[in-house]
Amino acid sequence: MPSWNAQLARLFLEQRKALEAFVARRTGNRQVAADLTQEAFLRLARLPDTERIDNLRAFLFTVAGNLALDHQRQAQRRSQVEGEMPKQEPECSQPDGLQRLAAEREQSLLQDAIGALPEQRRRIFLLYHVEGMTYREIAEREATTARSVEYHLRQALIDCRAFIKARLRPNLRARNPQP
Structure with missing residues (x-):
């Protein structure tokens, strides 16, 4: 059985592009997709050696999907906070x-x-x-x-x-x- 690092390297080479495309479809941003794909692989790599995962590909896509969902929630929260600013009032260049x-x-x-x-x-x-x-x-x-x-x-x-x-x-x- 190949070592954990060898399994991760093989999985990265085989699945990175597919995973990035999957995340890009969910986020609509290729750069964010690349970052979240990397984070998904990092999380997989950080798992303890005792953690046994039967289907690494499915686990990786689940992690990436959750990261994309978290990213969308954060973006929505930021837009809601930014959206609460009043638009009608002109900005005061020098407050008294x-x-x-x-x-x-x-x-x-x-x-x-x-x-x-x-x-x-x-x-x-x-x-x-x-x-x-x-x-x-x-x-x-x-x-x-x-x-x-x-x-x-x-x-x-x-x-x-x-x-x-x-x-x-x-x-x-x-x-x-x-x-």
Whole structure:
């Protein structure tokens, strides 16, 4: 039986073009397809020697299909976030001092809220929102489950909202005193 490296090399030579075409059909981008194909082979290569896979080709195509799906989800999330920006308002080339101060305060408040999160929750939050990683990628990196990642992300938003409300509440009372 050939060695694991020899099997991978043979599989790469035999299947790379077919796998790239498969991923390109799903993503619509040949460059992304090349990157995701390489990632699929890397993931296969990283499997422990004790992992036994009966059909390497089928496994490889499954991994590549999942990577393409993850890529499409990330692209959709990015377009939704970018799509939320108001289109009607002209960009302000030089914000006045008050606007700049308010933006800096909001940024500082958000950084404080994220900084107040428990360490693991903060890492997961940043990996998802800053690095753009998928639940599955974060779960692998953090040695946890995708469901746990989802829980931590939901809880991080709840915690950040509560932190910000608590910080803003004294300011709101000062502006609107109750009789």
